[in-house]
Amino acid sequence: MPVLSVLDFATIFDGETPRESFKRSVALAQHAEQLGFERIWYAEHHNMKSIASSAPAVLISHVGAKTSKIRLGSGGVMLPNHSPLVVAEQFGTLAELYPNRIDLGLGRAPGTDPKTLKALRRDYSAAEHFPQDVKELQGYLTDNTQIPGINAVPGRGTNVPLYILGSSLFGASLAAALGLPYAFASHFAPTHLEEAIKVYRERFNPSEQLAEPYVIAAVNVIASDTAEDAQAQLEKAKRSRVKNMVGQGRDYSEAEIDMLMNSAPGQQILSMLKYTTAGTAAEVKDYLMRFAHLVEADELMLSPLSPTTEGVHKTLDIVAEQMI
Numbered sequence: 001m002p003v004l005s006v007l008d009f010a011t012i013f014d015g016e017t018p019r020e021s022f023k024r025s026v027a028l029a030q031h032a033e034q035l036g037f038e039r040i041w042y043a044e045h046h047n048m049k050s051i052a053s054s055a056p057a058v059l060i061s062h063v064g065a066k067t068s069k070i071r072l073g074s075g076g077v078m079l080p081n082h083s084p085l086v087v088a089e090q091f092g093t094l095a096e097l098y099p100n101r102i103d104l105g106l107g108r109a110p111g112t113d114p115k116t117l118k119a120l121r122r123d124y125s126a127a128e129h130f131p132q133d134v135k136e137l138q139g140y141l142t143d144n145t146q147i148p149g150i151n152a153v154p155g156r157g158t159n160v161p162l163y164i165l166g167s168s169l170f171g172a173s174l175a176a177a178l179g180l181p182y183a184f185a186s187h188f189a190p191t192h193l194e195e196a197i198k199v200y201r202e203r204f205n206p207s208e209q210l211a212e213p214y215v216i217a218a219v220n221v222i223a224s225d226t227a228e229d230a231q232a233q234l235e236k237a238k239r240s241r242v243k244n245m246v247g248q249g250r251d252y253s254e255a256e257i258d259m260l261m262n263s264a265p266g267q268q269i270l271s272m273l274k275y276t277t278a279g280t281a282a283e284v285k286d287y288l289m290r291f292a293h294l295v296e297a298d299e300l301m302l303s304p305l306s307p308t309t310e311g312v313h314k315t316l317d318i319v320a321e322q323m324i
Helices: 018-035 056-064 084-097 114-119 124-141 169-178 193-203 227-245 254-262 264-271 281-295 309-323
Strands: 003-008 039-042 071-078 102-107 162-166 182-184 215-223 276-279 299-304
Touching: 003 018, 003 309, 018 039, 018 056, 018 309, 039 056, 039 102, 056 071, 056 084, 071 084, 071 162, 084 102, 084 124, 102 124, 124 162, 124 169, 162 169, 169 182, 169 193, 182 193, 193 215, 193 281, 215 227, 215 281, 215 309, 227 254, 227 264, 227 276, 254 264, 276 281, 281 299, 281 309, 299 309
Parallel strands: 003 039, 003 299, 039 071, 071 102, 102 162, 162 182, 182 215, 215 276, 215 299
Antiparallel strands: none
């Protein structure tokens, strides 16, 4: 049975403020902790009307103060947006505040659009230095700083575990070379899932952090008492996603959303949800087990797609009852 975890985007529902989203994130983490989920991660996104997790370290600290044992982490910090030293200090601080509970997932994508990239003061070429930045960051969090005389305080010696996030062969190869766990973003980038994980497992090089390959695969989930209700929730979630990503979150009539859904950009967004299950307890469990077997996943990170708080909690209840 794979380990089960949760991905929380700190979604801002229509008519909500980020403050309300953060309250729901705390409640979700507390609920996931009570049910026995391993960890909950927050993704760095910028300039997105419906996502409030732009500062994962700050959100992790807030949630950490209101939970007691569930692991908390970034899924991920987009490292080229930041100085490795600053990230080490932030997550070193978290590790001191919440010992043995902090994960640091790292990605090289910007987590935003080109215009916002400029506002972040990010150099377009920064992603090319991702492997070196990961090694530098790792040095700050261990006792092997790569720059003599520069230490992360807090951070040094905390050994915060690193995870490489990716959706391509690049991330898989890097995670394998560095001997780090690999988390594949199959919840929105399904294309290279099987090939990337195959490369990761074949090329894995043991490290001080990890002796054997460890794969986390993300999957979208809605579980309900009836298949009809789960499918209705999924349809609403799809329409909301297309409206926000293609229509930039503006107000549209249902007929206009239909047009967006049927457009080429809309169909592209929907194709990103290839690895999605929506159904009853038995249907969802069967799908998740088959999905885990497909990629030999050690851990499944669930991205609850339900458009309501009650639906998200219900999904976790059902999955936990079946698989934890």
